[in-house]
Amino acid sequence: xxxxxxxxxxxxxxxxxxxxxxxxxxxxxxxxxxxxxxxxxxxxxxxxxxxxxxxxxxxxxxxxxxxxxxxxxxxxxxxxxxxxxxxxxxxxxxxxxxxxxxxxxxxxxxxxxxxxxxxxxxxxxxxxxxxxxxxxxxxxxxxxxxxxxxxxxxxxxxxxxxxxxxxxxxxxxxxxxxxxxxxxxxxxxxxxxxxxxxxxxxxxxxxxxxxxxxxxxxxxxxxxxxxxxxxxxxxxxxxxxxxxxxxxxxxxxxxxxxxxxxxxxxxxxxxxxxxxxxxxxxxxxxxxxxxxxxxxxxxxxxx
Amino acid sequence: xxxxxxxxxxxxxxxxxxxxxxxxxxxxxxxxxxxxxxxxxxxxxxxxxxxxxxxxxxxxxxxxxxxxxxxxxxxxxxxxxxxxxxxxxxxxxxxxxxxxxxxxxxxxxxxxxxxxxxxxxxxxxxxxxxxxxxxxxxxxxxxxxxxxxxxxxxxxxxxxxxxxxxxxxxxxxxxxxxxxxxxxxxxxxxxxxxxxxxxxxxxxxxxxxxxxxxxxxxxxxxxxxxxxxxxxxxxxxxxxxxxxxxxxxxxxxxxxxxxxxxxxxxxxxxxxxxxxxxxxxxxxxxxxxxxxxxxxxxxxxxx
Numbered sequence: 001x002x003x004x005x006x007x008x009x010x011x012x013x014x015x016x017x018x019x020x021x022x023x024x025x026x027x028x029x030x031x032x033x034x035x036x037x038x039x040x041x042x043x044x045x046x047x048x049x050x051x052x053x054x055x056x057x058x059x060x061x062x063x064x065x066x067x068x069x070x071x072x073x074x075x076x077x078x079x080x081x082x083x084x085x086x087x088x089x090x091x092x093x094x095x096x097x098x099x100x101x102x103x104x105x106x107x108x109x110x111x112x113x114x115x116x117x118x119x120x121x122x123x124x125x126x127x128x129x130x131x132x133x134x135x136x137x138x139x140x141x142x143x144x145x146x147x148x149x150x151x152x153x154x155x156x157x158x159x160x161x162x163x164x165x166x167x168x169x170x171x172x173x174x175x176x177x178x179x180x181x182x183x184x185x186x187x188x189x190x191x192x193x194x195x196x197x198x199x200x201x202x203x204x205x206x207x208x209x210x211x212x213x214x215x216x217x218x219x220x221x222x223x224x225x226x227x228x229x230x231x232x233x234x235x236x237x238x239x240x241x242x243x244x245x246x247x248x249x250x251x252x253x254x255x256x257x258x259x260x261x262x263x264x265x266x267x268x269x270x271x272x273x274x275x276x277x278x279x280x281x282x283x284x285x286x287x288x289x290x291x292x293x294x295x296x297x298x299x300x301x302x303x
Numbered sequence: 304x305x306x307x308x309x310x311x312x313x314x315x316x317x318x319x320x321x322x323x324x325x326x327x328x329x330x331x332x333x334x335x336x337x338x339x340x341x342x343x344x345x346x347x348x349x350x351x352x353x354x355x356x357x358x359x360x361x362x363x364x365x366x367x368x369x370x371x372x373x374x375x376x377x378x379x380x381x382x383x384x385x386x387x388x389x390x391x392x393x394x395x396x397x398x399x400x401x402x403x404x405x406x407x408x409x410x411x412x413x414x415x416x417x418x419x420x421x422x423x424x425x426x427x428x429x430x431x432x433x434x435x436x437x438x439x440x441x442x443x444x445x446x447x448x449x450x451x452x453x454x455x456x457x458x459x460x461x462x463x464x465x466x467x468x469x470x471x472x473x474x475x476x477x478x479x480x481x482x483x484x485x486x487x488x489x490x491x492x493x494x495x496x497x498x499x500x501x502x503x504x505x506x507x508x509x510x511x512x513x514x515x516x517x518x519x520x521x522x523x524x525x526x527x528x529x530x531x532x533x534x535x536x537x538x539x540x541x542x543x544x545x546x547x548x549x550x551x552x553x554x555x556x557x558x559x560x561x562x563x564x565x566x567x568x569x570x571x572x573x574x575x576x577x578x579x580x581x582x583x584x585x586x587x588x589x590x591x592x593x594x595x596x597x598x599x600x601x602x603x604x605x606x
C-alpha cells in the first residue's frame with residue numbers, strides 16, 4: 001500500500017513516542033523531529049508503503065539519539081507479561097475451545113491487540129475474555145483449512161514482542177496437522193518488533209522447525225532486501241501467515257503467493273486498504289482481498 | 304509558550320484536516336504536507352508559540368492550495384447553528400442562572416468546547432446541559448468582579464466562528480455593569496477563527512462599542528504586528544478577555560496587562576502550561592497563573 005496523508009504526521013508522532021520511551025529531552029526530541037521533517041520533505045517515497053518510509057524515520061532516530069534499541073526494556077517487559085498469561089490462555093481459552101484452529105487464530109490476533117501496558121493480570125484476563133466476544137470483519141478459516149496439508153511448510157512472519165507468545169497456539173495447530181513451520185522475525189531492532197532474541201526468550205524458537213530473519217531493521221518485509229534463507233523459505237512455503245500492520249503494508253499487493261493476514265486495523269489508511277472499519281479485527285486471505293478490491297473498483301467505475 | 308514535541312506532528316495534522324475540509328486530493332494534500340515539513344525543518348522557531356509557527360503552516364496551505372478561506376462554509380454553518388441555539392441558551396441557561404456572571408463565563412467557555420458538527424439540536428441541548436455539570440479547573444470569578452468597574456473598558460479577544468455567539472452573554476454582563484467593550488477578531492481568514500464578517504453576521508457587532516482586528520491571519524495575537532487601533536484598545540483597556548488556545552499560547556507570559564483566559568485545554572502542551580489536566584475547563588487570571596508557575600518552579604528546585 002501507498003502513503004496516505006495521515007502517514008506524514010504519524011511519522012513525526014512515532015519519533016515523539018519513541019523519544020518518550022527512550023527518555024529523551026524535549027529539545028533533543030524536537031531536533032530529531034526536524035531532521036525527520038527534512039526526510040519527509042526531500043526523500044519520502046509516497047508510492048512505497050508507510051512501513052518502508054517509517055524504516056528511514058526510525059533509522060534517523062537511532063542515529064541521532066545513539067540508541068540502537070530504544071524499545072529493549074519494553075520488549076522484555078511485554079514478553080514477560082505474555083509468558084505469565086500463557087497458562088491462562090492455554091487452559092481457559094485454547095483447550096476449552098470447540099474449534100481450536102479458530103481459537104488459535106483469534107489468540108494470534110489478540111496478541112496484536114492486547115495492551116500489555118495494562119497493569120494487573122486480572123484486568124488483562126478480563127480484556128482477553130471481552131476480546132473473544134468481538135467478531136472479526138473477515139475470518140477466512142475455511143480457506144486456511146484447505147492449506148493445512150501434512151508435509152507442507154508455512155512461513156509465519158511475526159510482529160511484536162509479547163505478541164509472539166500468542167502466536168504459539170497457531171504454530172502448534174500447524175505442527176499438529178503435520179506442517180513444517182518457519183518463523184520469520186526482524187533482523188535488527190526496530191520499534192517493539194520481535195527479533196531472534198525475543199523468539200528464543202519466549203521459547204517460540206523451540207516449537208518451530210526453523211527461524212529466519214528479514215535481514216535488517218526494515219519495518220515489514222522488503223523482498224528485495226531479505227537474506228537468502230528468507231528467500232528460500234518464501235519460495236519453499238505453501239502459504240504465508242503475516243501478522244500485524246507493517247507486514248500487511250509491505251506484503252499487500254503480492255498475489256503470486258498465498259498469504260493470510262492477521263491484524264487489527266489500527267489506522268484509517270490500513271482500514272481503507274482492507275475495506276473495513278477502523279479498529280476491525282482481520283483474518284483475511286490475500287486473494288479474497290483481491291476480489292474485494294476488484295469489486296470496489298468496478299463499483300467506483302459504475303458510479 | 305514554546306513549541307512542544309507534540310506540536311510538530313500537529314502542524315502536519317492541521318494541514319491534513321484543512322485539506323479535508325477544502326476537499327483536496329490525497330496527492331495534493333501530501334504535496335502541501337511535504338512543503339510544511341520543509342518549513343518545520345528549516346524555519347520553525349521552537350522558542351516562539353505553537354500559534355506563531357502554525358500561522359506560517361496555514362499560509363503555506365493557502366498559497367499552495369489557492370484557497371484563501373478553506374473554512375468559509377464551515378464557519379457560516381457554525382454561526383447559523385449557534386444563532387439557532389441562542390434563544391435556548393438565553394432562556395434555559397442564562398436567565399435562569401442564580402449567578403448570571405458565572406453562567407455567562409461558562410457559556411463563553413462552552414462556545415470553545417461545543418461540537419457544532421453534532422447533528423441535531425436535541426443532542427446539542429443535551430450536550431449543553433451536561434457541560435454545565437462539569438467543574439472548571441480554575442474559576443477566577445471573584446478576581447474578575449474586582450475589574451468590573453463602570454466606565455472602564457475591556458478588550459474581548461474572540462476565537463472561533465459559532466463560539467462568538469456564545470460570547471454575547473459575557474459581553475452583555477460587561478455592558479450591564481457600565482463597561483465599554485471592544486471586540487477583537489482576526490484580520491484575515493485562518494482556521495475557523497472569527498473575522499469581522501462573523502461578528503457582523505452573528506450581530507455580536509451590535510452589542511459592542513467597537514471592533515478591532517488583529518490585522519492579519521496570525522493565529523493568536525502578535526502584539527508587534529497588530530494595527531494601531533488594536534494597540535490603542537490594548538493600552539486603553541482595564542483588562543483583557545482572551546478566548547481559546549491560540550490566544551492563550553501567544554498572550555501567555557505577558558504580565559504588564561490583566562488578562563483572563565477562558566478556554567478548554569485541548570492538548571497536553573497547553574494543559575502543561577496551565578498546570579491542569581488535558582480536557583480541563585479554564586477561567587484563569589494571568590497573575591494567578593504566574594503564582595502557580597512560580598510555585599511549581601520552587602517545588603522543582605527543591606526536589
